[in-house]
Amino acid sequence: MVTFTLNGQERTFDGDPDTPLLWVIRDFEKLTGTKYGCGVAQCGACTVHLDGMPRRSCVTTIATIEGSEVVTIEGVSGTEADAVKTAWTGLDVPQCGYCQSGQIMSAVALLQMVPKPTDADIDGAMAGNICRCATYHRIRAAIHNAASAMEG
Amino acid sequence: MNWKLAITGLAAVCLFVGVGTVLSPASVAQDAKADAKTLKPAASFQSIADERERSLALFQEAGKVIQHPRCVNCHPATDRPLQGANMHPHQPPVFRGDGGMGLPGMQCTTCHSAENTPVIGQADTIKSIPGNPAWHLAPVEMAWVGKSLGQICQQIKDPARNGGKTMDEIVEHMAHDELVGWGWNPGAGRQPVPGTQAEFGELINAWVKSGAACPAS
Numbered sequence: 001m002v003t004f005t006l007n008g009q010e011r012t013f014d015g016d017p018d019t020p021l022l023w024v025i026r027d028f029e030k031l032t033g034t035k036y037g038c039g040v041a042q043c044g045a046c047t048v049h050l051d052g053m054p055r056r057s058c059v060t061t062i063a064t065i066e067g068s069e070v071v072t073i074e075g076v077s078g079t080e081a082d083a084v085k086t087a088w089t090g091l092d093v094p095q096c097g098y099c100q101s102g103q104i105m106s107a108v109a110l111l112q113m114v115p116k117p118t119d120a121d122i123d124g125a126m127a128g129n130i131c132r133c134a135t136y137h138r139i140r141a142a143i144h145n146a147a148s149a150m151e152g
Numbered sequence: 153m154n155w156k157l158a159i160t161g162l163a164a165v166c167l168f169v170g171v172g173t174v175l176s177p178a179s180v181a182q183d184a185k186a187d188a189k190t191l192k193p194a195a196s197f198q199s200i201a202d203e204r205e206r207s208l209a210l211f212q213e214a215g216k217v218i219q220h221p222r223c224v225n226c227h228p229a230t231d232r233p234l235q236g237a238n239m240h241p242h243q244p245p246v247f248r249g250d251g252g253m254g255l256p257g258m259q260c261t262t263c264h265s266a267e268n269t270p271v272i273g274q275a276d277t278i279k280s281i282p283g284n285p286a287w288h289l290a291p292v293e294m295a296w297v298g299k300s301l302g303q304i305c306q307q308i309k310d311p312a313r314n315g316g317k318t319m320d321e322i323v324e325h326m327a328h329d330e331l332v333g334w335g336w337n338p339g340a341g342r343q344p345v346p347g348t349q350a351e352f353g354e355l356i357n358a359w360v361k362s363g364a365a366c367p368a369s
Binding site for chain 2 (some may be wrong): 047053055080
């Protein structure tokens with residue numbers, strides 16, 4: 001039995017300890033905002049926050065998160081999340097949208113760590129989030145906009 | 153199952169990109185020789201009477217571990233680690249960052265766990281994501297990529313390029329360091345370095361005791 005916090009609520013899972021966190025989130029908790037992309041930490045679609053840090057949930061076994069706090073796109077909140085949401089809608093960042101939950105989780109985590117990121121900071125943090133629609137230019141612009149909004 | 157339904161065309165592209173860049177036939181065709189899988193015991197070098205020759209031979213044998221991709225990949229000469237038996241640049245692109253732990257928002261621990269993690273429902277060419285509690289890059293002054301065994305040897309002996317270690321501490325590091333030890337336990341789908349960490353530690357110890365001679369090249 002694994003006990004963890006999901007978006008602020010205590011949850012338990014008593015299935016196979018090798019079950020990926022992503023599967024628990026999607027199939028058992030029915031939170032489908034977090035996406036399955038590649039299953040091998042190559043695309044970033046499954047990014048969540050694990051104890052405040054971005055983490056690929058597809059390569060995170062449920063056994064390793066005992067006592068941890070998991071935040072998904074459904075639960076992410078706070079100054080950075082609000083700024084990112086406003087910036088994302090302001091620029092209509094998504095095209096097909098499939099990767100965007102992972103993009104947003106990585107962007108929020110970056111802004112929590114680096115409130116005023118440079119292009120290099122953004123490229124470094126977002127390099128693991130692939131976008132088939134190539135919305136990268138809008139993602140970068142939106143992160144800058146979010147940072148500016150946070151600055152006031 | 154829902155996860156299967158979630159695999160869209162985008163996911164297929166991501167999978168293609170991921171596996172295509174991470175793995176190649178070379179990564180599974182690496183068990184070339186039994187000799188590459190074992191280490192000669194340090195005691196077997198006692199038959200070499202000349203101490204310097206014995207020391208060189210010991211280090212050459214230890215070099216089978218030191219120059220193995222499992223070790224060299226995380227001793228990069230640039231800020232980007234290498235990956236796989238064919239030592240290609242790490243995908244996704246990741247960079248050294250503070251303490252060799254990655255950049256803010258894209259740290260080693262974004263993907264790597266404290267232990268090797270099996271992956272499920274993937275091609276035969278990828279079985280696990282490597283992991284270790286100490287997962288990080290060696291500092292750039294300890295870069296091994298592109299260097300000869302002789303150059304690496306000199307580097308290992310140089311406190312300015314070995315983290316300020318004494319030779320006794322080098323022996324201890326090679327023989328017992330947990331991240332070094334990962335090389336013998338690299339997870340499913342990855343060829344381990346030859347022999348055992350204990351055998352490797354004994355080779356390094358015997359090399360140090362015999363004068364720590366370095367190959368010319």
